[in-house]
Amino acid sequence: MPPAEVDGREPPTELFRHLRSTPAGLRSREAARRLTVYGPNELARRRGRRWPRQLLAQFTQPLAVLLMIAAGLAWAGHAPALAVAVVAVIVLNAAFAFVQERQAERAVEALAAYLPDSARVMRDGVLIEAPARDLVPGDVMQVDEGDRICADARLVDGSVAIDLSALNGESVPAVRTADAELAPGPLLEARELIFSGTSCTAGQARAVVTHTGMRTEIGRIAALSQRGKVEPSPLERQVRRATWIIAAVAVLAGAAFLPIGVLAGLGWAAAITFAIGLIVANVPEGLLPTITLALAGGVRELARSGAVVKRLSAVETLGSTTVICTDKTGTLTENRMRVTRVWVAGEDRDAAGAAADRPGRELVRAAALCTTAHLAGDGTPGDTGDPTELALLRLAADAGVPVHAADRDAARTALYAFDPRTKRMSIAAGGHLFSKGAPESVVPLCATILGGTRADVAAAVDRYAAQGLRVLAIARRSSVPAGGRETAEAQLTLLGLVAMADPPRAAVPAAVAAAHRAGITVHVITGDYGPTAAQIAAQVGIGAANRRVITGAELEHMGDADLDRLLGDHQEVVFARSSPEGKLRVCEALRAEGHIVAMTGDGVNDAPALRRADIGVAMGRTGTDVACEAATMVLTDDNFATIVRAVEAGRRVYDNVRKFVLYIFAHAVPEVVPFLIFAISGGAVPLPLTVLQILAIDLGTETLPALALGRERAEPGLMDRPPRSPRSGVIDRRLLVRAWGLLGVTSALLVTAGFFWVLWRAGWHPGAVLPAEVEAKAATMTFAGIVACQIGTAMASRTDYAALRTIGVFSNRLLLGGIAFEIVFAAALIYVPAFQPVFGTAALGAAELAFLAPFPVLVWGVDEIYRARLRGRRPGPKGPNGSARGGARGVE
CATH class of the missing domain: 3.40.1110.10 (Calcium-transporting ATPase, cytoplasmic domain N)
Structure with a gap:
């Protein structure tokens, strides 16, 4: 029987016969031959994609393509500095994404670190120190207290206590002995077997090697970790879809209105200028850097609260979480044994x-x-x-x-x-x-x-x-x-x-209750025994009084349909004595149902499920390097409560992404309308806005307030609503109606009124030729009007439903600073003589400034009335028993 097919649980005499070995070990020549046949005792790495192709893929993402278009238009608009700045944003975002993708490939390298450098083996009848990579099936190795085991083996003499926590999650060492009674069951529970990557905590024994390299249990886990690929987050998918739509609309609008401008009487040069302006007005140049920086702010905030996120988009994914699959030891519990009861003098105390x-x-x-x-x-x-x-x-x-x-x-x-x-x-x-x-x-x-x-x-x-x-x-x-x-x-x-237990963390029951109010289902998946896990689950509030406890053996014999039914009734389940395949299977079953899954783990055995989950959460204190490499987020305090805080932060980040998308999109209408007026009039109306002024708005005055909206505090009731559906987009119909139909139209009316008011005061009528300084002042009035409306839009965008007073008018100091910056920036373009010929601006007088002053209040006031009407029709947040469970069916 080839060693790859050896079970390892046979009696020693039979096993030696199958392996063609003896208690004295192998001869050196035979060991060298087997090393050639079976290969070195190390974990193989999956051949990854060539890095140039990986890097090139970052530049073909839709947002990167949009920014390239913006850079080209900026260069065509004789603004090389802006073009260079946009290119720098493209390069930085591509480099960051490239590094994050490459990081996932390090998980198998971390697994390899679990194998020791050498082992004591019998060769030619003598105990020698041999490189661990040279071990082959049939070798007889000696295991002493403190040794790291480097191959799967069957004990043939002695007994040892083995720390299996890296493979099965149990904190108590397991006893392994050569003369154990043979019994069917999972390999990890076989009392005569020891495994690569574990360590000996007590005793001494000799064992015959049965499997090496990728054929070991740790090798099997490495293979599971390599299976599949990291999928884009909901935010990445939604933004990619939305930006392709925006790009198509911008290009099609520019191309469609080009002949319209020519037919309306514009020359080709003016028509091309008009088309470029229309495209630039529709392309949200600041969207990608704003989203990136907002997510980076969320990452920094989570790091301060004990959660280190390795991928920016994971912050938003956390906010979409519908199911948390949590380990027990160290996550729900303190990972510290504590005596809770004693029996003494005949009484329980x-x-x-x-x-x-x-x-x-x-x-x-x-x-x-x-x-x-x-x-x-x-x-x-x-x-x-x-x-x-x-x-x-x-x-x-x-x-x-x-x-x-x-x-x-x-x-x-x-x-x-x-x-x-x-x-x-x-x-x-x-x-x-x-x-x-x-x-x-x-x-x-x-x-x-x-x-x-x-x-x-x-x-x-x-x-x-x-x-x-x-x-x-x-x-x-x-x-x-x-x-x-x-x-x-x-x-x-x-x-x-003396009776002891690893007690629950003090903050966990409240965190579980908060997760339930937020419509999140919590399952326990642990390598520990069922009664222990069920008791901890009961103490922290996971599961109903009749909670289900499913053992690893039961899960192994459970069909996919039965597992789907078990998970589909939204009852919280305790999965005990789980295997890596079982944990991975539960994760994939939940994801197949449309759930966004956060999976915790700390051992080598958790790596496949951590990588497959939407959010893999590793324990920073007690977790292995393997788990930390495979995970998307690492908890520095190993606390379940930190996961719930991260979910709350993720929901807030998602809401804030919508807020600054609303803010950015709202300015498309007042930027497009002037060009439509110019085209429809056939040039009878002066061009109300220049391309360079649009770029100054999109990449200058707009950016800091948008970033400040990314740091906005949460609206009331954030964690009292069910998870949003993964199918709901960042950009939905209500956001577009509010951005374009309400804030955009209101701003466009005010801006257009300001533009024509300046022309009217100068005595203009259709077809009249006015001095260049008057046209420049009118265009400047349009530019300043958009900036003034931006201020009102920024204040309106701070809440989705709630009144502004509920979060505080002056609570976002970053936004106030951003508004101050955009005022100073716009004033510099308008009043500094060196900038006036470049941007086509002219100084505004007191009358024009007085005309602009009410714009912010009018824009904000219209939106405040709109949100008040929405609140009148929207039911209040549901309580713990009223929240929708199973967020795949939740609504935003």
Whole structure:
């Protein structure tokens, strides 16, 4: 049987026969031959696209194409400085996107870092140190405490405790032994197998290698991580679609109105100028840099609150989240074991009252003495040692009977280390023996049980286990007889039981409740046991009273239709003992239903699902490098509550993107109308606006206020509404009606009135020839009128439905600064003599400025009335029980 087909769970004699090996290992010549056949023991990288093609793709994105058009028009309009600035924006955005795409390819490199450089193997009957990449199936390797395992193998001698958290998410080491009884089930639960990428925390053993390289479990995960590709975010898809439409409309409008201008009596030169102006007026040159900078602002804000986002568009995707699939350990919980209950003197006690009497104090002290861990500040700068032992030391400190590491170690006369086979450890100190371990290991050795019977102990153990608690039995012997460990660990007295758990984080229940109010479904997907995961889910409010718990084995046998039905009824589910394939399958099933999925994880096994999810969320403190590389967002505090804060920030960013898109689009109408007047009149009306003035508006006065709108505070009720549908666009019919039909038309009427008022005061009538300075002043009035209307539009755009007073008229200081800048910028173009011939402007007098003064208030007032009417027809936000669940069906 080829090694690739070896299961690994066969008896050692049969396995050696299949692998054509022996307990003495392989000969060097045979190992070299197998290395040629099976290849090096390393993870293969998927061949990526050639980077020039990747980089070139960034310049063919629709927004980049639009900016190229704008740059070309700016150059044609004799504005080389503006053209260079636009090209710089194109290059910077392309470089940023290119770097982000290349970053995803580093996930497999991080997986490779989990393999050690060397291993101890038997070659030619001698134990040698060999490069890990040279291991082949059939090699016999030795595993000692502290070793990183570099291949999948079957134990043939000894027993070890293995930290499998990188593969299965469990925080407690698993016992692996050579003489374990063979039983069917998932490979990761096989008690005789060890796996590449894990580490040995205790014991010593020898194992025969069964799989190497990409055939290992970690290799399988690497292959899953490489499957598929990163898909564009909802914002990227919507903006790409909208910008192609805008580009088509702009070009078609320019091309269509070119012959109209000629037929209307314009010369070809004037008609071409008109067409270029129409195109420039329709192209939102500032849209791409404004969206990029607004998302970058969201990234910085999230980083300050504990969430590092690796891709700009992910900020908006977070706001679209409809389902959060969360891990348990470290995300919902503190990732710190804590004693919660004790059984002593025949009674069940809370941890706070554990040492209320002498039996309790003896129990707590004995548990703390039987440790080798160190608390922070007690001989070490941080907590070191087994999480369970740290919990016992914290219990003693909180109970007022602290055990200091230096005193404990000095008094210890013997140490019987934790034995994975017996599941207990013991120490001798002060003439006494103290033991702790699994109840099924310690209780049978006890001749006396303080305060109860064996039936009482069994009932307490069952009760704690049903609550998802980990139980330890603590025992003592008043003397330490000679004769070794087996003799010493006998005739013990049971002092009591200690039950501990990894408690929920304090902020998580409120965060889960906030997610529910926002219409977000929360599923738990963990490698831990079902009862423990279900108990934590109940404590934080995930799932109903009859919550479903689906094990990895049940999920594996569940058909796609059954899984779709399970996830389709919007009930929150706990998936326990999940495998990488199971986690990935749940993610893909949810996405197939139209959900936007945020998936958390910290282990190597989480990498495929993190990469496949719309938002992969890795744990920064406890997460592996693999998970962090595969994820889109990394939590620096490993806290579920930070995910909900990120969702809120994402919703606000999305709303703010709509706000500045509204602001930018609203100016298209007053920019286009002057050219229509010029064309329809056949040149009888002077050109009300120049192309260079439009570019000065789109890339000058417009930019800072638009950026400031990207930092606007959230409207009331942001997290009390269901997630928006992924099918709803940033640019929808209501936004266009408001931008073009309300704000745009209002601004166009005011601007046109200002233009003709200046001409009327100068004595103009159709066909009249006026001095060039009068035409320049009229065009300047159009330019200044658009800037004045921009101020009103900016204030109106700050809210989508709510009245401006609800967020504060002067609360956005960045916007006030942006408005001040655009006034100064426009004044410079109008009044600085050096700019007047370049931009075709002329100084305005007091009368013109007085005419312009009401424009901002009029524009804002019209929109305020419109929003007040909308609020009158719109129902208020729904409560926790009224929000739509399953955001794929939500509405904006």
